[in-house]
Amino acid sequence: MILALETSCDETAAAVLDGGRVLSSVVSSQAALHERYGGVVPEIASRRHLELVGPVVREALEEAGVRLDGVERVAVTQGPGLVGALLVGLSAAKAIAWAARLPLVPVDHLEGHVASLYVEPDPLEPPFLCLLASGGHTLLLAVRERGSSERLGTTLDDAAGEAFDKGARLLGLGYPGGAEIDRLAQEGDPRAFAFPVARVPGLDFSFSGLKTALLYAVRDLGEEETARRRADLAASYQDAIVRALAGRAREAAERTGLETIAVVGGVAANSALRAALPDARFAPLSLCTDNAAMIASAARFTPAVPCPGYLSLDAYASLS
Ligand code: KG4
Ligand code: ZN
Numbered sequence: 611m612i613l614a615l616e617t618s619c620d621e622t623a624a625a626v627l628d629g630g631r632v633l634s635s636v637v638s639s640q641a642a643l644h645e646r647y648g649g650v651v652p653e654i655a656s657r658r659h660l661e662l663v664g665p666v667v668r669e670a671l672e673e674a675g676v677r678l679d680g681v682e683r684v685a686v687t688q689g690p691g692l693v694g695a696l697l698v699g700l701s702a703a704k705a706i707a708w709a710a711r712l713p714l715v716p717v718d719h720l721e722g723h724v725a726s727l728y729v730e731p732d733p734l735e736p737p738f739l740c741l742l743a744s745g746g747h748t749l750l751l752a753v754r755e756r757g758s759s760e761r762l763g764t765t766l767d768d769a770a771g772e773a774f775d776k777g778a779r780l781l782g783l784g785y786p787g788g789a790e791i792d793r794l795a796q797e798g799d800p801r802a803f804a805f806p807v808a809r810v811p812g813l814d815f816s817f818s819g820l821k822t823a824l825l826y827a828v829r830d831l832g833e834e835e836t837a838r839r840r841a842d843l844a845a846s847y848q849d850a851i852v853r854a855l856a857g858r859a860r861e862a863a864e865r866t867g868l869e870t871i872a873v874v875g876g877v878a879a880n881s882a883l884r885a886a887l888p889d890a891r892f893a894p895l896s897l898c899t900d901n902a903a904m905i906a907s908a909a910r911f912t913p914a915v916p917c918p919g920y921l922s923l924d925a926y927a928s929l930s
Contacts (some may be wrong), residue, residue: 613681613706614906615667617699618691618719619746620650622662625902626674626681630730630910633674635896635903638662645785649775656694663702670902678710685909688716689926690746696925704921713914716923717905723874724753725908726897734891739868741859741890743883744875744900745771745786747929748815748855750862753872757911762862763813770851770877773817777847780824781840791844792880798845800882803827805850813862820850848882856886874898 616623620643625635640658644650671677686703689696700716707714723742727734740751740759748770751759768776771788778787783794805823808816824847828836836843855877863871871890877883879898897904915923 611676611680611682612685612715612906612909613667613671613683614685614717614902614909615663615699615703616687616719616722616900616902616905617659617663617695618687618689619695619900620644620655621900622659622666623900623902624667624670625906626670626676627729627903627906627910630728630733630907632729632903633676634670635901636666636670636673637901638666641786648779648785650692652692652694655692656698659695659698663698667702667706678706681710681712683713683715683909683914685715685717685906685912687719687722687905688923689719690928691719691925693925693927696927700923700925704923708918708921711917713916714920714923715909715912715914716920717908717912720747720749720929721757721759721912722904722908723893724751724759725756725911726874726893726904727872727891728756728907728910729894729897729903734870734872737868738870738872738891739859739863739866741855741871741873742875743770743855743873743877745769745775747875750813750858752866752868757908762866763815763858765815765817766810767816767818768821770815770817770855771875773821773851774848774877776821777824777844780821780828781836781843788876788880791848792882794841795845795848795882798841798843800845800849802839802842803846805846807850807854807857813858813865815854815858817851817854820847848880852880852882852886855883859887859890876900
């Protein structure tokens with residue numbers, strides 16, 4: 611029985627897992643709080659986590675019908691993410707674990723995303739090629755056993771989710787914009803505009819040129835015409851991101867000989883990406899964007915630190 615906390619960005623989340631079974635997964639999103647700034651403001655996020663972490667943990671335990679004395683391990687995201695935000699979750703997890711004299715499992719956020727594939731009712735067995743596409747990262751990973759992965763490629767500039775969010779901003783949509791582009795694109799023509807897919811060597815990605823191409827297209831069309839053709843712009847822009855992600859994932863699978871492609875992270879919720887990789891395994895929709903169930907899932911395959919050795923653990927901001 612694992613209680614997990616996740617506060618790496620702007621979602622305050624707690625979950626209880628019994629083995630691979632999700633008993634509860636509570637996510638309190640701060641998106642509305644950050645929307646007026648067009649992105650996450652780190653200090654505001656930390657303060658909000660501080661207010662929410664207690665109630666969210668309580669709700670997760672209640673929903674699961676589990677009391678703290680029924681919990682065997684506490685898990686928490688240690689990094690990467692916003693360091694102030696991470697520290698709120700880490701401190702809360704330390705306090706809960708210490709109060710109940712439980713071991714603590716520090717979890718890497720990215721391993722957490724991969725572990726969203728390991729929950730019931732249809733857990734995935736390695737080996738597989740994993741495309742991790744979120745607001746902060748775009749990675750291709752070879753996963754040969756649970757709990758570890760080999761990095762094959764990454765983005766040289768923006769993450770895929772970041773490209774969606776920046777594109778949405780250029781089109782005058784809300785934040786975060788991935789889901790809005792997804793929705794709007796269903797009414798548009800993906801071949802209306804020819805946006806380029808950057809060709810970078812190896813298995814890496816690059817999305818900053820694409821964002822610039824959209825910026826120029828919007829500028830050339832002017833305000834009125836952009837508004838009229840917003841759905842076509844969204845569909846074409848999304849198509850370019852999806853082509854890059856799906857193409858590279860297939861290439862990586864071929865090169866490594868890994869037959870199964872799996873997709874995790876916020877962008878795994880994208881319907882065009884799901885359509886472009888019909889044979890791939892996608893994380894359950896509710897576990898694509900940040901949540902604590904995936905952190906608890908990863909904790910099953912990560913060594914625990916016994917009490918009280920974890921009290922000196924620190925958060926880390928960037929990719930190890
Ligand atoms: O995994 P996540 O919650 O946060 C990070 O760890 O970064 O991913 C959030 C990202 C945002 O950039 C958001 O725009 C994107 O996932 N996203 C989507 C969709 N839903 C969320 N992008 C494309 N299509 C979607 N349906
Ligand atoms: Zn994430």
